[in-house]
Amino acid sequence: DAGVIQSPRHEVTEMGQEVTLRCKPISGHNSLFWYRQTMMRGLELLIYFNNNVPIDDSGMPEDRFSAKMPNASFSTLKIQPSEPRDSAVYFCASSLLAGANEQFFGPGTRLTVL
Amino acid sequence: DQQVKQNSPSLSVQEGRISILNCDYTNSMFDYFLWYKKYPAEGPTFLISISSIKDKNEDGRFTVFLNKSAKHLSLHIVPSQPGDSAVYFCAANTGNQFYFGTGTSLTVIP
Numbered sequence: 001d002a003g004v005i006q007s008p009r010h011e012v013t014e015m016g017q018e019v020t021l022r023c024k025p026i027s028g029h030n031s032l033f034w035y036r037q038t039m040m041r042g043l044e045l046l047i048y049f050n051n052n053v054p055i056d057d058s059g060m061p062e063d064r065f066s067a068k069m070p071n072a073s074f075s076t077l078k079i080q081p082s083e084p085r086d087s088a089v090y091f092c093a094s095s096l097l098a099g100a101n102e103q104f105f106g107p108g109t110r111l112t113v114l
Numbered sequence: 115d116q117q118v119k120q121n122s123p124s125l126s127v128q129e130g131r132i133s134i135l136n137c138d139y140t141n142s143m144f145d146y147f148l149w150y151k152k153y154p155a156e157g158p159t160f161l162i163s164i165s166s167i168k169d170k171n172e173d174g175r176f177t178v179f180l181n182k183s184a185k186h187l188s189l190h191i192v193p194s195q196p197g198d199s200a201v202y203f204c205a206a207n208t209g210n211q212f213y214f215g216t217g218t219s220l221t222v223i224p
Contacts, residue, residue, distance in 0.1 A: 042215050043214035102160040
């Protein structure tokens, strides 16, 4: 299994532009999580899906952020418009069950907003 | 509001010695506590976990201790090896909510 796949690995964009991050979870996993890593706050859970349905998006910082999971093998995290304070590493993770302890993380997307 | 805190951003240990990474939490309702290890340019990988009903879990060189009265857990690595050099994240979950600490960067000196 290739593990969780994220693209792009690096994204540099200008303030105000739309950014779309992509994730392919491990086949057969029912839960998908989006995290943001910053120095100050560590890993923050933004949103998670169970069976393609968003369960809790309370961690999404504001309306500029949105996430979708149109099918079991694909999810996107979109930021529109992007701001410099959105610069961070964004991780996608999947797990077999919603309450499973072990989450499998992708390699992350390093986003830089100039 | 950080529900899981790692107050030491970094730690250096000599190869062969014990590494002790600490973590504090605020929510007494957490069900499980976990440690993840992260190498540069990679995602975190699961290392070891402990249920809230236990006080110790051991897996090879890695042992996690849980002190519920103090709301404190620690990860012991013995003996430490250079390949253990990484960032270690403490995490806790209740239901489907996961909370991570800010990480501790461990350097094992050969």
